[in-house]
Amino acid sequence: xxxxxxxxxxxxxxxxxGAFYTPHGILNTPVFAPVGTRATVKAxxxxxxxxxxxxxxxxxxxxxxxxxxxELVAAFGGxxxxxxxxxxxxxxxxxxxxxxxxDQRKVDEDGVTFRSHIDGSxxxxxxxxxxxxxxxxxxxxxxxxxxxxxxxxxxxxxxAMQRTHNWAQRCLDAKTREDQALFAIVQGGIYPDLRKESxxxxxxxxxxxxxxxxxxxxxxxxxxxxxxxxxxxGLPVDKxxxxxxxxxxxxxxxxxxxxxxxxxxxxxxxxxxxxxxxTRLGQLNLRNAVFREDKRPIDTECSCYTCRTFSRGYxxxxxxxxxxxxxxxxxxxxxxxxxELVRDLRSAIQENRIDxxxxxxxxxxQKHRPPEL
Amino acid sequence: xxxxxxxxxxxxxxxxxGAFYTPHGILNTPVFAPVGTRATVKAxxxxxxxxxxxxxxxxxxxxxxxxxxxELVAAFGGxxxxxxxxxxxxxxxxxxxxxxxxDQRKVDEDGVTFRSHIDGSxxxxxxxxxxxxxxxxxxxxxxxxxxxxxxxxxxxxxxAMQRTHNWAQRCLDAKTREDQALFAIVQGGIYPDLRKESxxxxxxxxxxxxxxxxxxxxxxxxxxxxxxxxxxxGLPVDKxxxxxxxxxxxxxxxxxxxxxxxxxxxxxxxxxxxxxxxTRLGQLNLRNAVFREDKRPIDTECSCYTCRTFSRGYxxxxxxxxxxxxxxxxxxxxxxxxxELVRDLRSAIQENRIDxxxxxxxxxxQKHRPPEL
Numbered sequence: 001x002x003x004x005x006x007x008x009x010x011x012x013x014x015x016x017x018g019a020f021y022t023p024h025g026i027l028n029t030p031v032f033a034p035v036g037t038r039a040t041v042k043a044x045x046x047x048x049x050x051x052x053x054x055x056x057x058x059x060x061x062x063x064x065x066x067x068x069x070x071e072l073v074a075a076f077g078g079x080x081x082x083x084x085x086x087x088x089x090x091x092x093x094x095x096x097x098x099x100x101x102x103d104q105r106k107v108d109e110d111g112v113t114f115r116s117h118i119d120g121s122x123x124x125x126x127x128x129x130x131x132x133x134x135x136x137x138x139x140x141x142x143x144x145x146x147x148x149x150x151x152x153x154x155x156x157x158x159x160a161m162q163r164t165h166n167w168a169q170r171c172l173d174a175k176t177r178e179d180q181a182l183f184a185i186v187q188g189g190i191y192p193d194l195r196k197e198s199x200x201x202x203x204x205x206x207x208x209x210x211x212x213x214x215x216x217x218x219x220x221x222x223x224x225x226x227x228x229x230x231x232x233x234g235l236p237v238d239k240x241x242x243x244x245x246x247x248x249x250x251x252x253x254x255x256x257x258x259x260x261x262x263x264x265x266x267x268x269x270x271x272x273x274x275x276x277x278x279t280r281l282g283q284l285n286l287r288n289a290v291f292r293e294d295k296r297p298i299d300t301e302c303s304c305y306t307c308r309t310f311s312r313g314y315x316x317x318x319x320x321x322x323x324x325x326x327x328x329x330x331x332x333x334x335x336x337x338x339x340e341l342v343r344d345l346r347s348a349i350q351e352n353r354i355d356x357x358x359x360x361x362x363x364x365x366q367k368h369r370p371p372e373l
Numbered sequence: 374x375x376x377x378x379x380x381x382x383x384x385x386x387x388x389x390x391g392a393f394y395t396p397h398g399i400l401n402t403p404v405f406a407p408v409g410t411r412a413t414v415k416a417x418x419x420x421x422x423x424x425x426x427x428x429x430x431x432x433x434x435x436x437x438x439x440x441x442x443x444e445l446v447a448a449f450g451g452x453x454x455x456x457x458x459x460x461x462x463x464x465x466x467x468x469x470x471x472x473x474x475x476d477q478r479k480v481d482e483d484g485v486t487f488r489s490h491i492d493g494s495x496x497x498x499x500x501x502x503x504x505x506x507x508x509x510x511x512x513x514x515x516x517x518x519x520x521x522x523x524x525x526x527x528x529x530x531x532x533a534m535q536r537t538h539n540w541a542q543r544c545l546d547a548k549t550r551e552d553q554a555l556f557a558i559v560q561g562g563i564y565p566d567l568r569k570e571s572x573x574x575x576x577x578x579x580x581x582x583x584x585x586x587x588x589x590x591x592x593x594x595x596x597x598x599x600x601x602x603x604x605x606x607g608l609p610v611d612k613x614x615x616x617x618x619x620x621x622x623x624x625x626x627x628x629x630x631x632x633x634x635x636x637x638x639x640x641x642x643x644x645x646x647x648x649x650x651x652t653r654l655g656q657l658n659l660r661n662a663v664f665r666e667d668k669r670p671i672d673t674e675c676s677c678y679t680c681r682t683f684s685r686g687y688x689x690x691x692x693x694x695x696x697x698x699x700x701x702x703x704x705x706x707x708x709x710x711x712x713e714l715v716r717d718l719r720s721a722i723q724e725n726r727i728d729x730x731x732x733x734x735x736x737x738x739q740k741h742r743p744p745e746l
Contacts, residue, residue, distance in 0.1 A: 039690065043697040047678065068665070068690040075666060076686060084682045292441070293448060305420065309457045313449060317412065317441040324416040324697055 004181040004208035006240050010346075012354040014232065014259040017346050020209070020240050022088040022140040023179045024080060027056055029240055029261035030345050032247060032338040033090065035269065038063045039073070039083040042269050043327040044335075046084045051305070052335050053343075056088045056141075058264045061133045062097035066116055066123075070136035078138030090141035090264070093130045093171075095185075096148050096213070096245070107147065109163065127170035135177050141209065142175075143244075144168040146185045148214045157189035164213075165201045172205060181208040183242060189214060190223050192230045199234030210235055211242040212260075216251065224251070228258040235259075249280055249341055250365050256345045257358045263342070268334030273327045275319040278334040280341070280361070281368040284312070286330065291316040304336035305329075377554040377581035379613050383719075385727040387605065387632040390719050393582070393613050395461040395513035396552045397453060402613055402634035403718050404429055405620060405711040406463065408642065411436045412446070412456040415642050416700040417708075419457045424678070425708050426716075429461045429514075431637045434506045435470035438496075439489055443509035451511030463514040463637070466503045466544075468558075469521050469586070469618070480520065482536065500543035508550050514582065516617075517544040519558045521587045530562035537586075538574045545578060556582040556615060563596050565603045572607030583608055584615040585633075589624065597624070601631040608632070622653055622714055623738050629718045630731045636715075641707030646700045648692040651707040653714070653734070654741040657685070659703065664689040677709035678702075 001007065001021040010017040020027040033056040034041045034049065041049055041057060049057065059079055064070055076082040079089055098105060102114030102123075111126030130145035145167050149160035168184040175182050184202045188194030202210050212231055215224050228243070235241055240261040246252070247265020255263060268278055277284040277298045284291075284298060297307035298315070306315075306329040318326035348357035374380065374394040383390040393400040406429040407414045407422065414422055414430060422430065432452055437443055449455040452462055471478060475487030475496075484499030503518035518540050522533035541557040548555050557575045561567030575583050585604055588597050601616070608614055613634040619625070620638020628636060641651055650657040650671045657664075657671060670680035671688070679688075679702040691699035721730035 038694050038696060039687070040696050040698045043701070045678070045698065045701060046682070067694055068686075072666065072686070076668060076684065082684075082687055082690075084687075293445065295449060305418070309419070311449060311455075313441075313445070314412070314455055314457075317455075321411050321440055323411060323413050324700060325413045325418065327697060328416070328418060328701070 010350045012349045012352050015349050015354045017349045024088045030256045030342045032342045033264040035266045061091045062094035065133050070133040074136040089139040091134050091139040093143040093145040095146040127167040128174040131174040141181050144171040144184045151189040161187045183209040183211045185211040185213040187214045195230045199231040209240045213244045216246045232259045269331045272330035286315045287319045306333040383723045385722040385725050388722050388727045390722045397461045403629045403715045405715045406637040408639045434464050435467035438506050443506040447509040462512040464507050464512040466516040466518040468519040500540040501547040504547040514554050517541040517557045524562040534560045554581040556584045558584040558586040560587050568603045572604040582613045586617045589619045605632045642704045645703035659688045660692045679706040
């Protein structure tokens with residue numbers, strides 16, 4: 001298959017399964033991507049990620065530009081070789097991070113000037129600069145430089161959306177590598193007319209994939225669902241759709257039934273470092289004293305290495321003694337939970353039972369309390 | 374073979390290879406044991422340890438008594454099941470830790486009263502208590518409760534040695550489990566006559582193995598070698614000899630050629646957390662800026678996962694960004710280095726070339742500067 005072609009392999013309502021061809025392998029969608037911000041999925045080796053059947057892994061242009069520098073990564077043969085991940089990779093453009101981490105940012109039509117969160121040094125990102133950085137990093141999928149604005153100021157959101165559209169076109173013009181797919185990003189906050197306008201514009205661009213940005217930034221679950229439903233009809237059917245930064249179990253299910261193909265989120269690994277295990281039925285805080293003598297695994301129905309091997313009581317011991325192994329073991333479980341969830345969603349779509357699967361899943365997710373009790 | 378029998382399989386001068394039979398498998402000696410103080414070898418899963426061909430793993434009675442409690446570990450079926458290590462295990466008696474970590478310790482003939490380094494609570498260890506704790510933990514090899522005294526006060530060292538002998542006998546009397554081997558410990562500081570006396574006494578006890586304690590506590594390399602040479606002739610030939618807490622590459626080689634069979638040390642994993650890679654030719658501090666663009670592995674001749682997969686430049690990036698993965702990857706390399714070293718020492722003994730092997734090794738170890746230059 002041609003690189004970056006997207007083949008829809010099954011449909012069930014708005015939900016779809018597909019195969020996206022990248023220079024580093026096929027992405028079977030829906031897919032959940034672990035986040036490796038600084039060229040490492042925290043506390044996990046690439047071998048452990050492979051054992052988890054992870055396919056797509058994210059890294060971040062902002063963080064890698066600052067440390068160790070995108071040119072250094074290029075000198076090592078690119079991000080895949082640098083971090084030893086042989087599968088498909090995606091880099092975020094830095095747009096979101098410049099706004100969330102960069103200090104004293106000044107946005108103008110041309111780009112953003114900001115100070116590094118590490119040492120206060122001044123830097124400037126433009127669409128062209130972001131593409132140059134992402135070309136140095138060399139991921140399979142790169143993202144357009146966008147402005148992710150706060151959702152409660154319609155006037156500003158509209159301005160930021162227009163800028164995001166201009167920047168998407170400039171990214172497309174700046175791009176030189178044939179072995180990278182640029183995805184452009186729909187913005188528009190929580191305003192349906194802006195989201196529709198943005199979807200139409202982004203759909204009109206000649207990119208192998210599209211993304212929805214600016215969600216999971218404080219809006220309600222209902223608002224997120226409504227925005228996806230507003231945007232989806234405007235998106236090309238034959239391109240993968242990536243819902244950026246979203247990845248709780250219920251958000252994934254809610255996204256897939258509304259036609260989303262790609263998800264990523266720091267949640268599973270960040271939660272793991274905070275001693276929280278993610279299950280299909282909610283969260284367990286493994287520091288809780290209730291687990292002291294608990295011989296059960298995190299989830300008795302889970303088949304991950306952690307659940308096959310360790311008790312809640314042992315994991316609690318690791319968390320209370322601040323042992324690094326706890327982050328590794330809980331990350332393995334949390335990522336497994338989401339990777340298995342998208343696998344089950346793919347099966348449900350292929351077998352035309354996504355309605356009952358998603359209904360059952362969301363019902364039990366809402367009904368069940370965390371099995372701590 | 375009978376549990377805890379020790380079969381000498383090869384000899385070359387004073388050096389020997391042997392097989393020590395434990396309920397959790399055979400220890401081929403010389404062996405290096407990674408340290409899992411609190412029931413985890415820091416930053417490594419048991420699966421990673423197994424990939425490293427680790428056999429014996431240590432844990433610590435003092436730390437596990439305080440957290441999570443030895444009775445809790447017993448309720449989980451013992452230390453092997455608790456931490457999911459299926460191979461042989463050894464627990465230290467807590468003797469060394471009570472003296473090095475415990476606050477406000479008071480030693481009397483019966484035992485030691487001390488305060489926890491965690492919360493200041495008061496506790497008391499006696500030989501009987503240490504054995505009860507170690508029986509709850511359930512390692513294959515358990516250690517006699519001893520007093521490790523500072524080497525510069527001969528009068529005190531002698532007193533502590535006598536106490537250690539009395540306590541060793543009391544440990545032997547207190548022991549009830551048939552599936553655990555108690556090793557008694559030779560003390561005596563840096564005083565040859567005391568060391569000889571201690572070796573004779575410890576050799577006279579009916580234990581399946583013996584240990585040398587109180588070395589690598591500040592004395593010179595020459596003093597350590599002299600003490601091993603003083604003690605060795607007094608030790609039974611047909612029991613494994615464990616040199617406690619010793620594990621730099623040159624100390625291991627120096628120990629093996631003087632008849633030592635078992636080593637353990639926190640060095641390889643502690644160094645890894647401090648960004649230092651251990652090689653046969655010295656150390657590399659991977660935070661050093663000189664490694665920024667270095668595409669070579671830590672050691673071009675090393676076959677560990679880390680060296681097969683990652684560059685010094687990538688490891689430097691992980692250390693400068695304080696990523697947890699650096700501790701995991703450098704620990705894998707450091708443990709591999711020592712485990713491969715004892716494997717090579719076993720081959721050299723089997724092939725009657727321990728003299729040339731050790732001479733070459735120690736020569737190049739002393740001659741070479743770390744390959745940072």
